[in-house]
Amino acid sequence: MPISARNQLTGRITEILLGEVMAHVSVRVGKNVIESVITRRSAEQLGLKKGDTVTAIIKSTEVMLMKD
Amino acid sequence: MPISARNQLTGRITEILLGEVMAHVSVRVGKNVIESVITRRSAEQLGLKKGDTVTAIIKSTEVMLMKD
């Protein structure tokens, strides 16, 4: 997708937790689980459900690094 | 690490681009490349270099989802 955000990780939804305003969505990407918090409204409008294929999108300025 | 950020992806640095203020760091994680923009100062103080093992840390509120 022609978007400036450099991190785009495709996976499958494993869990959705809905609150009144926010939703917590877990996505399996390879051996990792990516967790995303979006609005409940977006979760509903996208019709997200367990098993759906989605792409997690992350702007590179939001990624910190820790040295092991 | 006991940090609230739910996304912690470990990989190996494949490229570092240094600007005057910022640094652009690419990290291979499984089949994906994660790109991070941090301050040049952090890159230098952590002594980051190509081949280093690092963990990319991302707060879940920064992760968007796109439906395929």
Next chain:
Amino acid sequence: MPISARNQLTGRITEILLGEVMAHVSVRVGKNVIESVITRRSAEQLGLKKGDTVTAIIKSTEVMLMKD
């Protein structure tokens, strides 16, 4: 676009300032100018130039409110 980010503002690029790592892009949207800082690499890979139509995308958790 089926993305969870709730703010999507379409306009025309009026200015691009390139640094070594980052790029500062201004976009006219109606009567407002939206300013975006992305990586230089994204600006180049998207081939952004003055006059292009682009959509600014902003996650709702990044929007603060000030009362007048």
Next chain:
Amino acid sequence: MPISARNQLTGRITEILLGEVMAHVSVRVGKNVIESVITRRSAEQLGLKKGDTVTAIIKSTEVMLMKD
């Protein structure tokens, strides 16, 4: 306002959705609707209500661009 955030969009609140911790606020700005998620506590302390004039403030590093 003398703040570094380069995006300041003034409009009128069209809807407020309150959760226990967060609040989802929609603001009409020209032909667009800007959606903001802030803490419920801030929404209450600012006394936000439908019809209020507010300014949405967005740091430029939070704005992604998509090419059409």
Next chain:
Amino acid sequence: MPISARNQLTGRITEILLGEVMAHVSVRVGKNVIESVITRRSAEQLGLKKGDTVTAIIKSTEVMLMKD
């Protein structure tokens, strides 16, 4: 801690407000109170409670400046 985030402020938790998805945590740091919104799940997994010593971590790209 060898993390790129340049702001690390240690203090003591003074209040925790739990929602279904998110948690609002207040931390006294010197004369200031730092407020953080994290997932409820992180608050629970870290076992956060009033009086705990924690470090607030903030990426420098998230800090705006206002001139007085």
Next chain:
Amino acid sequence: MPISARNQLTGRITEILLGEVMAHVSVRVGKNVIESVITRRSAEQLGLKKGDTVTAIIKSTEVMLMKD
């Protein structure tokens, strides 16, 4: 200031590093130093210089917590 961002820390600028696009500004707040990365353009338009009193503003959703 009537802004929704819950963290507002006042201090004095101790250092400014200017790049082509971004600026790295350090602010002493009590016993801590807060570091901010803003656009060079904002640094110039606010006329920031060493010794100035400024307020660092941070949205609570940007604050992570680490347990000691």
